[in-house]
Amino acid sequence: MNPDLRKEREAATFNTELLTHILDGGSERTRRRREIESLVIGDPDFCHEDANFLSRSERYEAAVKKSALMIMKMREYGISDPDEIYYYKCIANGSHPEAIGLHFVMFLPTLKSLCTPAQMDKWLPLALSFQVIGTYAQTEMGHGTHIRALETTATFDPATQEFVLNSPTVSSIKWWPGGLGKTSNHAIVLAQLYTQGQCHGLHAFIVPIRAMGTHEPLPGVVVGDIGPKFGFDEIDNGFLKLENVRIPRENMLMKYAKVEPDGRYIKPPSDKLTYGTMVFIRSMVVGESAKAISKACTIAIRYSTVRRQSELRPGEPEPQILDYQTQQFKLLPLLATAYAFHFVGQYMRQTYLRITGDINLGDFSELPELHALSAGLKAFTTWVASAGIEVCRMSCGGHGYSHCSSLPGIYVNFTPTCTYEGENTVMMLQTARYLLKSYTQASAGQKVSGMVSYLNEMSQQRLQPQQVSARSTSVNLKDLSSLVEAYKIRASKLVELAAKSLQTELQLMKTKEDAWNHCSIDLVRASDAHCHFVIVKLFCSKLAEVEDTAVHSALYSLAHLYALHGVYQNTGDFLQAGLLTVPQLTQVTQQLKELLSQIRPNSVALVDAFDYRDEMLNSVLGRYDGNVYDNMFEWARKSPLNQTEVHNSFYKYLKPLQSKL
């Protein structure tokens, strides 16, 4: 064990294990998670070559092999609980995407949410036995965001009781779906439904794309891989062109919308039910943001205690780089963010399960809140985590740039979350739509509920106007509940500002849509402030559940740092809302510095509490034992370029060049 890391662990003021239990949701869950992780770690089938040294095709093959192994092994061990499957996959996959991931996260959930009982009886056993391997094919080359404009058509032919699927243009070719290129033999295709000469908008269809058995593409199906990307090397994101592909009527997912044998169309209770799987993934991605940023923090913080560089005091040994205030300022707010997102991820998951439970019972009343919350939090957390991973990488200096740190891999595989399942700006604008609707209702005296209920208070305040100067709303920077209140007021002010901006634009005789576009910066800012408030509020509420005083104190400091750092980053908003005064700006910085010094001695324990096994981090810089340099040397020696002492290119190009000049 590296002596610096050992000292850090010995100096922690709280019991790391207790905090791990809180993160896991109880000691029994920690025990079971570790038990499952050990199944993978002790399994020679999962001891594979470092993916960094493989070509893309080899990486894809290794990932498919791993997917198949995971399925077999989990069945063998009787692992079927969704949380336990998740534990198993997290350790087996590390920070790499899963080759047949789309089958699990989108294909199966879409079947479960949109199939009739008869369809479920047919498709679910096939999908669960992997006779059918599926993907979710919605995005087209020409349209990803604006899905109402998708061009793929599914035209009902009553004579044969079939739908005929077509990609009428180049821009209508399905583009991007994961696992579409080579892995899947079926796709849930989102297409414009035509029946009795009328278009009824987007609906989901199960389309066989490869023959079961031979895996050859079926007639009329042009399918393949879209080529190398920024990351996601393990995944065959694909293209799909459909040329008069016929599928039986029963292949339209008909739980809600239906096409009768005579071609009559029956409307669903809500046309947004087709979008359900996207809401599911957006809700789950919030927790994935926590995972990604907590991994990056673990690597960067452990390394920052092992790495010694430069000189703090003349003549003294080089200090640990985490002792530089600037290094703490880069990493500790991100550590606080990781904790905040973890608790918000848990909340989002529970909220999703609660509201979809109601939806399954026919109560759609909370769907708009679920959509707005999942869209906004997905965007907020993925943006922050993406930027944060990059800060972690750069905080490791040159070694952070090496794949041995794992940070480049974490970044390239996480950053597409800002784009997929709804591009982030577009998601923020969806949340803004809900905020403005709620604002209008609250202003008209109607009570709004859920996370926007603070807008009720705002409308009450307007009924009893107060002079800004008479209000003592200035935030107490040392008091967390005062900070939560400040975030709430900031959010309501920015929602109000966006609403007023929209009204002004509308008065300029623009269309509603043009007015919306002309104030969309304000709208995104309002959504951002709303999400920020939700996160600060949920983090603080979590503290009330923590019984152990030492752990409570460590978490309290993190929550305080998270809230205060947000004020520091958004001083303009807080000043504009009259929540902060110019003289307080120095106090913000001062208070931040105090919190950094308070958290610094616990920083290694705080990342240890995430309890990532070395096998999951796969990072030389983030090793638990801190033996970085020996292992970095060993890792580099495995590089394929080092397999021969003299590379072939020397004989082919350099030697002839030398002989000519």
Ligand SMILES: CCCCC/C=C\C/C=C\C/C=C\CCC(=O)SCCNC(=O)CCNC(=O)[C@H](O)C(C)(C)COP(=O)(O)OP(=O)(O)OC[C@H]1O[C@@H](n2cnc3c(N)ncnc32)[C@H](O)[C@@H]1OP(=O)(O)O
């Ligand atoms: C189990 C562990 C899981 C872990 C997960 C981890 C990682 C994930 C792994 C893999 C994922 C890999 C790949 C990703 C796969 C994909 O990317 S699939 C494709 C995703 N595509 C999108 O997300 C497209 C984004 N676009 C849209 O969602 C919509 O087009 C839109 C932008 C929302 C606009 O929709 P539109 O129909 O045009 O609506 P409009 O703007 O007109 O609004 C009408 C009203 O409908 C409301 N609304 C919109 N969407 C929803 C919804 N989903 N639910 C409920 N309500 C919705 C909207 O707010 C409007 O309401 P009003 O009341 O009228 O204001």
Ligand SMILES: Cc1cc2nc3c(=O)[nH]c(=O)nc-3n(C[C@H](O)[C@H](O)[C@H](O)COP(=O)(O)OP(=O)(O)OC[C@H]3O[C@@H](n4cnc5c(N)ncnc54)[C@H](O)[C@@H]3O)c2cc1C
């Ligand atoms: C790794 C990866 C995996 C994917 N997997 C799948 C999959 O399995 N299945 C699938 O169907 N799709 C998948 N996708 C596609 C993904 O869902 C889309 O890329 C995504 O929805 C964004 O759409 P787009 O690419 O058309 O972006 P665009 O909509 O073209 O966005 C480009 C820019 O335009 C802006 N913009 C667009 N519309 C608006 C607006 N209304 N207001 C303001 N700004 C706007 C955006 O903010 C952005 O800055 C995947 C994508 C990636 C990168």
